[in-house]
Amino acid sequence: MSRDEVIVRLLKVFRQYGYEGATLARLSEATGLGKASLYHHFPKGKEEMATAVLNRINHWLESSILKVLRAAGKPEERIRAMTANVDEHYSHGQQSCLFAVLALGESHDLFHTEIKYALNIWIDTLAEVLVETGLDSERARQRAEDAILQIQGALVLARGLDDTAPFERVIKRLPEEILNA
């Protein structure tokens, strides 16, 4: 198994159980590696595993969200590409957002800087697309915040209500709403 595949499996555990709930026993079971083997790959332990997982999400953000938003093409097309990748990343609402899980839990302090940066760059990059459509930068920023906010809220509701319908509705309408609100 590749290192990346290991990290993907760790990610699944952190997403589902949060930082505290992602015990070494669970991480071990999910990867098929013994605890000591995990420490071979991540010498600084659980915190390094979480960092590796966060780095992978940041890579996803860069390659599947920011890159797409900065690409050539019409704003509408780029935003639609973003929402499609968001939909896939969260498995149509079935998987939680790692940022939200880590931000709301006890691990808040540990990862706060990284989470804040990631959310901000996502919002900023989306806002820049909206500026291209003629919006002033303040309104663009607010509308971009609203978009991320709705995605996060939809994921919370999906988990709390055990129903992905609100998430799918948000994803579907988001491009048009952002551009024409």
Add this chain to the structure above:
Amino acid sequence: MSRDEVIVRLLKVFRQYGYEGATLARLSEATGLGKASLYHHFPKGKEEMATAVLNRINHWLESSILKVLRAAGKPEERIRAMTANVDEHYSHGQQSCLFAVLALGESHDLFHTEIKYALNIWIDTLAEVLVETGLDSERARQRAEDAILQIQGALVLARGLDDTAPFERVIKRLPEEILNA
């Protein structure tokens, strides 16, 4: 100190650290009671403390949200009263939502039924107000879901961005948006 005051202090810890992060040491410190004293008041331990805290939130939901929504008066006034109470309850975005914290953490399974019920009754009651304004029940339900979704998303963003501005913006515009969207 009254039992209610104890529960309020427990609530603060659960909100801030989540179920797993709310250790007996922290709960003890926050209340000023020793661990054994906490077990005197809550014989079934931490789970009973969390249940008591959830019950208190449910009481708040009933008295400060549902009751207000069902009251006499214009729909707009009732919805404005709701958002004002929401704003206060979350300390203008500074405090997380217990439902979200518990739903996203490992404790999901333990409290899932209660959280799902609470979110649903909130949405349903808000939707009934919207039906009064002439909306069909399906659109009313969706718009009510959107309102709760935005509140939850705003709280996630407030925590992740360390900025309550999105929350305050959502609270301010929510009544008008719900009624005129």
Add this chain to the structure above:
DNA sequence: GTCTATACACCGATAGAC
């Protein structure tokens, strides 16, 4: 690079004195 075995701290929970 993986394992078994283990160290040590902290967890939730309890006993029993006052």
Add this chain to the structure above:
DNA sequence: GTCTATCGGTGTATAGAC
């Protein structure tokens, strides 16, 4: 009703064989 002391279990992390 509160405390100190302590229990068993589990958490993270390590040592060392293979």
